[in-house]
């Protein structure tokens with residue numbers, strides 16, 4: 001299955017028009033623009049979905065229930081023993097199959113708990129992705145999110161699972177695998193477009209989700225994505241900071257609060273089109289991450305991506321936990337040219353960001369809870 005085309009979903013219906021024959025859903029890479037990683041700490045974030053990269057999951061009815069491995073993203077075929085070992089050393093043992101398995105488990109258990117009836121027909125599930133692997137662009141949750149959407153449509157239960165609950169279920173699939181992650185990726189990928197998210201403890205405890213507000217995507221100034229072949233395991237990067245936060249480390253707690261406030265200030269800056277302020281907030285966001293996580297955990301190459309951008313006067317920060325950087329050139333096209341040259345010289349890929357519009361369909365919009373802000 002080649003990732004191509006721009007439509008986020010496709011459902012081919014059988015002749016009699018009753019049950020869908022093939023269901024495909026796309027979920028896009030996301031950029032954490034401000035506030036990440038405070039999403040995992042009752043904070044706030046602003047994130048956007050980008051058309052540049054996506055994962056696609058295909059569900060086909062079948063007599064047996066099949067979870068299909070991907071020929072390259074799951075290490076089932078290698079050209080040689082050294083290729084196999086090299087791949088394991090760089091990208092680890094795992095691919096997307098475990099994500100599909102966990103999605104099926106979490107989806108089924110949630111439906112059972114909620115008394116949502118699921119029919120007994122079987123399916124095969126396969127995936128493809130062009131999201132650079134483990135680069136903080138949410139490649140993992142894109143696979144889960146697209147698979148989750150396929151299951152919603154196959155079982156025709158889209159109207160029974162509230163939109164605001166879905167990101168938590170998608171996160172639970174990764175939690176079940178022991179991957180430490182937060183909600184922002186999944187919220188961005190379920191809703192699409194540009195999102196302001198508030199994960200305050202009261203809402204999280206009371207409602208089981210944060211307060212998610214879609215913002216007008218035209219508020220975003222031109223942004224650039226910088227990335228390198230440098231996979232890092234977001235779970236491993238996050239675990240020590242998470243432990244310190246759980247242990248009550250004052251520095252981590254106050255820094256996370258400051259990071260969360262950057263998203264709050266950033267929302268106002270975007271609404272007022274105060275892009276000089278946006279640049280300051282983006283830079284501060286990365287500086288705080290660096291202080292909390294430390295250079296060794298972030299990795300020299302990742303830090304260099306941020307610094308290459310800053311050397312030409314661009315604002316820059318990680319899109320996620322590392323591997324890719326979002327840059328903003330407040331001085332306009334000449335600065336973008338300088339940034340492009342600097343990235344090429346450093347061996348980094350650079351792309352102009354293309355924002356995805358909202359992904360909610362009619363049913364999703366109808367069943368959304370009214371927002372309490």
Ligand SMILES: Nc1ncnc2c1ncn2[C@@H]1O[C@H](COP(=O)(O)OP(=O)(O)O)[C@@H](O)[C@H]1O
Nearest residue numbers: 073094095096133134135136138139140233234
């Ligand atoms: N491109 C991919 N193809 C297959 N599996 C992937 C891919 N990216 C991530 N995964 C799976 O998700 C797990 C967690 O990835 P993660 O570090 O969160 O990456 P990302 O930053 O892209 O979300 C990986 O250990 C792997 O099992």
Ligand SMILES: O=C(O)[C@H]1O[C@H](OP(=O)(O)O)[C@H](O)[C@@H](O)[C@@H]1O
Nearest residue numbers: 036037136138181182234320321
């Ligand atoms: O550290 C971050 O900014 C994010 O890290 C994870 O995303 P990933 O794309 O896997 O790097 C995590 O899932 C997010 O919740 C964090 O905000």
Ligand SMILES: [Mg+2]
Nearest residue numbers: 138140141234
């Ligand atoms: Mg991830």
